[in-house]
Amino acid sequence: AQKVTQAQTEISVVEKEDVTLDCVYETRDTTYYLFWYKQPPSGELVFLIRRNSFDEQNEISGRYSWNFQKSTSSFNFTITASQVVDSAVYFCALLDQGGSEKLVFGKGTKLTVNP
Amino acid sequence: DTAVSQTPKYLVTQMGNDKSIKCEQNLGHDTMYWYKQDSKKFLKIMFSYNNKELIINETVPNRFSPKSPDKAHLNLHINSLELGDSAVYFCASRGTSGKQTEYYNEQFFGPGTRLTVL
Numbered sequence: 001a002q003k004v005t006q007a008q009t010e011i012s013v014v015e016k017e018d019v020t021l022d023c024v025y026e027t028r029d030t031t032y033y034l035f036w037y038k039q040p041p042s043g044e045l046v047f048l049i050r051r052n053s054f055d056e057q058n059e060i061s062g063r064y065s066w067n068f069q070k071s072t073s074s075f076n077f078t079i080t081a082s083q084v085v086d087s088a089v090y091f092c093a094l095l096d097q098g099g100s101e102k103l104v105f106g107k108g109t110k111l112t113v114n115p
Numbered sequence: 116d117t118a119v120s121q122t123p124k125y126l127v128t129q130m131g132n133d134k135s136i137k138c139e140q141n142l143g144h145d146t147m148y149w150y151k152q153d154s155k156k157f158l159k160i161m162f163s164y165n166n167k168e169l170i171i172n173e174t175v176p177n178r179f180s181p182k183s184p185d186k187a188h189l190n191l192h193i194n195s196l197e198l199g200d201s202a203v204y205f206c207a208s209r210g211t212s213g214k215q216t217e218y219y220n221e222q223f224f225g226p227g228t229r230l231t232v233l
Binding site: 039108 | 117146150155156157158159160163165170171173203205207209221222223224226227229
């Protein structure tokens with residue numbers, strides 16, 4: 001069965017610090033997709049990134065970067081020079097291509113960035 | 116130009132009532148979903164429809180009945196509401212064709228409906 005583990009329930013940092021959110025996944029499928037979503041206090045789910053299982057290149061988008069390592073089944077997310085607006089709950093999710101076509105979410109990591 | 120819309124955004128009701136939440140997507144996607152986010156923020160799939168056909172039903176009580184009149188709509192009807200049904204319900208849609216498109220396999224989420232059962 002597919003499973004996503006975000007071991008960090010809550011993280012609190014001071015503005016301008018770098019912070020890494022961990023995500024470990026389990027799947028038996030060879031083809032799958034990994035996602036990160038942001039849920040700010042307003043409640044909507046904001047798509048951040050999609051990565052397929054065949055693309056292990058790390059990605060950088062502004063202050064955000066993602067480290068995908070199949071060898072350790074991890075897809076970690078780093079925010080560089082964090083800002084107060086980064087405060088949110090962040091979800092890692094797995095979409096398998098094995099037929100169920102559903103997103104399996106981790107339990108989320110609540111990030112608080114203090115001024 | 117909202118991609119996935121849900122109504123209502125907030126729903127407060129008494130135990131035992133029946134209520135519906137509507138979802139519409141204008142993305143031309145084939146697959147739509149309902150997810151439930153509980154008070155601990157845990158997000159879990161409830162249902163999935165592909166071209167109006169139910170493909171996922173994740174052990175949801177039969178008080179919950181999804182209805183898909185066409186592939187752009189997936190409504191959620193809940194009978195005999197219970198306190199434990201209080202949650203945020205998210206609708207989502209996903210395109211399953213055009214594998215080379217940038218957004219293939221991305222699920223687009225609606226804004227959520229916060230249901231409070233008193």
